[in-house]
Amino acid sequence: MYRPRIVGRGNVPERGAVLLVSNHLSSLDTLIIPTSAIRPVQFLIKASYFAGSRLLGRFKRWFFSSIGGVPVRRATGRDARAALDAGSSILRAGSVFAVFPEGTRSRDGKLHDGHGGAAWMARDTRSAVVPVGLIGTGSVKPLSHLLPGRPRVEVRFGEPLDLTDLENVPDGRARREITERMMAAIALLSGQERSGSVNATSRD
Numbered sequence: 389m390y391r392p393r394i395v396g397r398g399n400v401p402e403r404g405a406v407l408l409v410s411n412h413l414s415s416l417d418t419l420i421i422p423t424s425a426i427r428p429v430q431f432l433i434k435a436s437y438f439a440g441s442r443l444l445g446r447f448k449r450w451f452f453s454s455i456g457g458v459p460v461r462r463a464t465g466r467d468a469r470a471a472l473d474a475g476s477s478i479l480r481a482g483s484v485f486a487v488f489p490e491g492t493r494s495r496d497g498k499l500h501d502g503h504g505g506a507a508w509m510a511r512d513t514r515s516a517v518v519p520v521g522l523i524g525t526g527s528v529k530p531l532s533h534l535l536p537g538r539p540r541v542e543v544r545f546g547e548p549l550d551l552t553d554l555e556n557v558p559d560g561r562a563r564r565e566i567t568e569r570m571m572a573a574i575a576l577l578s579g580q581e582r583s584g585s586v587n588a589t590s591r592d
Contacts, residue, residue, distance in 0.1 A: 390416075390420075390528060390540070390541045391540055391541070392420060392423075392424060392540070392541045392542065392543055393540055393541070393542045393543070394424045394542075394543045394545075395542065395543070395544045395545065396544055396545035396546060396547075397424065397425070397426050397545055398426075398545075399518055399545045399546060399547050399548065400425055400426050400427060400484070400518055400545055401516050401518075401548065402426070402427070403482070404482055404515075404516060405479040405480065405481075405482050405483065405484075405485075405513055405514075405515035405516065406427070406479075406483075406484040406485070406515060406516045406517075406518055406548075407479060407484075407485055407486075407487065407506065407509055407510050407513070407515040407516070407517045407518070408421065408425070408429065408484060408485070408486035408487070408518050408519075408520050408545075409486075409487055409488075409489050409502075409506050409517060409518070409519055409520065409570045409573075409574065410486060410487075410488055410519070410520035410521070410522055410574065411488070411490065411494070411499055411520075411521060411522055411574050411578045411580060412488035412490050412492065412493040412494060412522075413493055413494055413497070413522055413525045413526030414493060414525040414526050414528060415493070416525045416528055416541075417488070417493070417522055417525055418431055418433060418457070419455075420522065420525060420541060420543060421486050421520060421522075421543065422455060422456070422486070424543040424545075425484065425545075427483075427484045428456065428483070428484065429456065429484045429485070429486050430456035430457070430458060430478050430483060430484070430485050430486070431456065431457060431458065431485065431486040431487065432457075432458050432459075432460040432471055432475065432487060432488075433452050433457035433458065433459060433460065434459070434460065435459040435460060437449075437452050437457070437459070438452060438453070438457075438459045458471065458474045458475065458478070459471075471505075472505050472508060472509060475487065475509050476509050476512050476513050479509060479513040479515045480513055485509070485515075486520070487505070487506045487509070489502030489503055489505070489506040489507075489567065489570055489571065489574075490502060490503070490586075490587050491503045491505075491586075491587065492587055493526075494526070494580075494587060496583070497526060497580065497581075498580060498581050498582065498583040499571065499574060499575050499578065499580035499581065499582045499583065500582075500583045500585060500586055500587035501567075501571065501582075501583070501584065501585060501586045501587075502567045502568075502570055502571045503567075503586070504563050504564070504567055506566075506567065506570060507562075507563040507564070507566035507567045507570065508563055510551070510566055511554075511559065511562060511563060511566065516548045517548060517549045517551065517566075517570065518545055518546060518547075518548050518549075519545075519546040519549065519570060519573035519574045519576075519577055520543065520544065520545055520546070520574070520577065521542075521543075521544040521546070521574055521576070521577025521578035521579070522541075522542070522543060522544075522578060523541070523542040523543075523544070523578055523579065524540060524541045524542055525541055528541060544577040544578070546573050546574075546576070546577050549566075549569055549570065549573060551566060551569070554566065
């Protein structure tokens with residue numbers, strides 16, 4: 389519907405564990421990444437999308453479960469660690485897992501600093517890390533695909549990051565460096581300005 393332009397799809401390894409790290413501009417992102425990749429993708433989704441006992445709630449729970457969504461709660465550190473462990477388990481099984489290092493979507497259009505969870509999974513599982521840059525998803529509105537001159541959505545898959553030089557670096561320093569390399573690669577692909585701070589204002 390949104391005529392996505394996909395660039396660099398071949399940069400996603402055809403086999404083995406792959407961690408996709410992407411910017412986050414819209415709820416659409418959790419749908420457009422799996423539909424653009426060459427392999428099935430699983431990812432973290434807010435636990436509230438799995439809640440609700442009415443018809444809509446049951447439908448959302450079925451839908452997000454069927455496409456590989458892993459519920460994540462942000463209330464406690466224990467919940468966050470459980471989500472990271474779930475992601476690591478998927479990667480250890482040789483599958484593809486996508487995550488938004490910013491932790492939440494950007495409401496100002498800037499690329500905010502990444503949290504350390506993605507780097508922790510990358511280091512824990514030794515997965516290939518592929519940066520993803522999403523362009524235009526933040527401006528997409530419901531039914532906008534029906535309008536003349538509708539905007540194009542673009543998905544850019546970058547080359548896997550080379551992290552071999554960090555194998556013998558202490559964990560804490562290595563995770564910080566991996567996070568910085570992830571965000572720098574995402575910024576290059578998405579063309580976003582970096583805010584230089586963690587995104588602490590969005591509720592979504």
